[in-house]
Amino acid sequence: xxxxxxxxxxxxxxxxxxxxxxxxxxxxxxxxxxxxxxxxxxxxxxxxxxxxxxxxxxxxxxxxxxxxxxxxxxxxxxxxxxxxxxxxxxxxxxxxxxxxxxxxxxxxxxxxxxxxxxxxxxxxxxxxxxxxxxxxxxxxxxxxxxxxxxxxxxxxxxxxxxxxxxxxxxxxxxxxxxxxxxxxxxxxxxxxxxxxxxxxxxxxxxxxxxxxxxxxxxxxxxxxxxxxxxxxxxxxxxxxx
Amino acid sequence: xxxxxxxxxxxxxxxxxxxxxxxxxxxxxxxxxxxxxxxxxxxxxxxxxxxxxxxxxxxxxxxxxxxxxxxxxxxxxxxxxxxxxxxxxxxxxxxxxxxxxxxxxxxxxxxxxxxxxxxxxxxxxxxxxxxxxxxxxxxxxxxxxxxxxxxxxxxxxxxxxxxxxxxxxxxxxxxxxxxxx
Ligand SMILES: [Fe+3]
Numbered sequence: 541x542x543x544x545x546x547x548x549x550x551x552x553x554x555x556x557x558x559x560x561x562x563x564x565x566x567x568x569x570x571x572x573x574x575x576x577x578x579x580x581x582x583x584x585x586x587x588x589x590x591x592x593x594x595x596x597x598x599x600x601x602x603x604x605x606x607x608x609x610x611x612x613x614x615x616x617x618x619x620x621x622x623x624x625x626x627x628x629x630x631x632x633x634x635x636x637x638x639x640x641x642x643x644x645x646x647x648x649x650x651x652x653x654x655x656x657x658x659x660x661x662x663x664x665x666x667x668x669x670x671x672x673x674x675x676x677x678x679x680x681x682x683x684x685x686x687x688x689x690x691x692x693x694x695x696x697x698x699x700x701x702x703x704x705x706x707x708x709x710x711x712x713x714x715x716x717x718x719x720x721x722x723x724x725x726x727x728x729x730x731x732x733x734x735x736x737x738x739x740x741x742x743x744x745x746x747x748x749x750x751x752x753x754x755x756x757x758x759x760x761x762x763x764x765x766x767x768x769x770x771x772x773x774x775x776x777x778x779x780x781x
Numbered sequence: 782x783x784x785x786x787x788x789x790x791x792x793x794x795x796x797x798x799x800x801x802x803x804x805x806x807x808x809x810x811x812x813x814x815x816x817x818x819x820x821x822x823x824x825x826x827x828x829x830x831x832x833x834x835x836x837x838x839x840x841x842x843x844x845x846x847x848x849x850x851x852x853x854x855x856x857x858x859x860x861x862x863x864x865x866x867x868x869x870x871x872x873x874x875x876x877x878x879x880x881x882x883x884x885x886x887x888x889x890x891x892x893x894x895x896x897x898x899x900x901x902x903x904x905x906x907x908x909x910x911x912x913x914x915x916x917x918x919x920x921x922x923x924x925x926x927x928x929x930x931x932x933x934x935x936x937x938x939x940x941x942x943x944x945x946x947x948x949x950x951x952x953x954x955x956x957x958x959x960x961x962x
Contacts, residue, residue, distance in 0.1 A: 549961065554789045555906035564791075564904025567837035568951050572932075574961035577925050581889060582897050583910075583962045585858040586850060587817075587867035595813035604812060628783045635816075639799030649795045650806040650874070651844070665802050665812065701793060703800055709850050710962045714901050714908055716790040730791060733906055739788040765784045 545579045546710045546767045547626055555733035562729040563690050579710055586709040589635040589669065598667040601640075601680035605648075605663030612662035614643025614681030616757040619700065619717070619745065623674045626768030630674025636764075637703040638666045638678065645686030645696075654686055679757065685724050697724035697731065704764055711766040718744045719760065789908065792901035794844045797871050801846065804871045817848065817869025820883045825863050827882040828944035830913075834872060834879075834900065837952035841877025845902035846870075849881060849913075851895070856887035872902075885915070893923035898949070909959045913938050913947050929958045 557569035597604040602611050619638075623631045641647045641664065644656030648664050662681065670676045683698050700717045718725050725731050725744065734740045742765070751759035797805035803815050821827040830849075834842040848869045852858055860866050870879040886894045896913040912925065914936050920926045926933050935957040938945035949957045 546962075549786065551907075551961065553785060557906055559906065562791075562904070562906075565906065566904075567840075568842065568902065568904035569906075570909065570956055570959050571952050572956050572959075574959050575928060576961045577928055579962055580892060580925065581858060582850065582852070582892070582895070582912075587860070587865070589816070593813060593816060598813055605807075624784060626784045626786060637799045639795065647795045647798060648805065648807060649798055651794060663798070663802070663807050663812075665798050665805075665807060667799075667813065701790075701796070701799055703792070703796075709897055709899065709910075712848070712899055712908060713787060713789060714792045714796075715787050716793075734788045734790075739785075742785070742787055743790065765787045767786050768784075 544769045545584070546708065547770055549767060552735060553739055555735070559729065559733035561690075562733050565733075583710040584708040586705060586707060586712070588633070589705065590633075591669065593635070594667045594669065599678040601638075601662070601664065601666045601678065604666065606661035610661045612642070612681045613659045614662075614684075616679070617682055618677055618679055618751060618753075618757055618759040619762055620675065620677035620748075620751065620759065621762040621764060623670045623676060623704065623764045623766065625706070625711075625766050629768070630670075630672075631706060631766055632670055632672045632674055634670045635705045636668055636670065636676050638680075638700050640664050640680065640683040640700045641686055643681050643684050645684030656684065656686070682719070685722075690729060694729065695724050695727070697722040697728055702764065704766065706766040713764075713766060715764075716743060717762045720744055720746050789906060791903060791906055792846060792908075794903040796844070796846045796901060800869065801871045804874065817867055820865050820868045820881065822863040825884075827884060829941070830881040830883055830896070830938070830944050831941070831946040832879045832881070832898065832949060833877055833946070834902070834949045835951065839953070841872070842902055842951070843872050843874055843877045845872040845877075845879070845900050847872065847879045848899045849883070850897045850899070851883070852886040852889050854884050854887045856889040891922060891924060893918050893920040893926060895923070895925075900949070910962050911949060911957055911959050912936050913945075915945065916940055925960075932958050
């Protein structure tokens with residue numbers, strides 16, 4: 541096991557805890573600054589997952605909640621990409637969990653009362669592991685935009701939620717994937733809480749014509765980056781051997 | 782550093798669908814097991830750790846996802862057949878309490894027994910990291926605990942009949958210490 545530290549997180553790159561236009565942050569954003577601490581073995585380690593932890597159809601949201609012989613409603617898409625660290629290295633064998641609304645923008649959740657109908661064949665829950673090259677992919681349907689209570693007329697862009705594990709708990713990340721060309725991206729307070737357009741752009745998946753399957757399914761590409769280990773002389777020597 | 786970390790976004794109110802699908806009300810067809818619910822194997826005595834998250838109005842946060850990561854009683858971070866060091870629970874949708882069955886961690890080097898807590902929820906833009914220390918341990922030599930100074934009290938759990946409970950305050954005079962790791 542390595543005790544090599546992770547790069548410090550650039551907090552100005554991430555959305556601030558408090559964001560005026562995102563009302564839910566008002567009572568939930570800590571008011572004290574985060575206390576910087578050294579990384580210890582606790583933060584440098586984390587849980588590991590294997591193929592025994594996930595089911596055979598966890599990576600296929602089109603069928604994993606559907607009745608036998610049926611499929612979820614909506615435009616069929618493949619979402620694929622590579623999990624890397626900030627040093628550009630692929631991160632293999634890591635658990636990625638996704639969840640999303642159905643094609644009408646409705647979640648299969650006891651607390652979601654949006655008037656769009658549920659799809660009896662869609663659960664909206666998926667999981668996969670990155671392969672040896674850090675690649676992941678899953679099949680799903682294009683989620684719909686949906687309105688949400690934020691004090692005004694607010695709509696979420698179509699999006700897929702991502703939960704990602706790394707080698708150490710310090711790399712733990714939850715984020716959202718958006719779709720290229722969605723006009724709601726520029727209007728959504730949750731997206732716009734991210735300080736720079738450059739950072740927002742990292743969360744926008746690109747349409748990937750090359751990976752579409754003729755007469756079957758379209759494809760989007762979404763690459764994910766986790767914190768990298770700090771470069772050290774020791775590490776360079778390891779690479780040279 | 783050729784790449785930059787993907788920016789964080791809130792887990793939103795429906796995080797359960799992806800991370801604790803049983804809580805969302807999904808009857809899972811063909812899905813693998815729900816992850817992180819069992820830390821201690823059957824037959825081994827565990828303690829109950831109840832974590833409650835309070836917002837700036839002191840109201841319980843009922844849509845949070847809480848993960849813990851800790852050493853085993855010997856201070857090791859290697860999962861075994863009888864103990865997994867990682868646990869994940871949703872705050873109860875009506876009470877806001879997240880309940881873990883776990884073991885008390887051991888000392889790890891100069892660190893007093895502690896549990897890493899990572900939490901996400903609607904309205905939290907970047908997952909928050911804090912720690913739980915124990916009231917019946919000498920925490921004064923612990924370097925991370927010491928960093929918290931006068932606010933270190935917010936990191937200490939309270940003993941209960943069957944384990945410990947811990948309140949995490951997101952705001953206010955007793956705001957819990959959250960770390961930039
Ligand atoms: Fe959402």
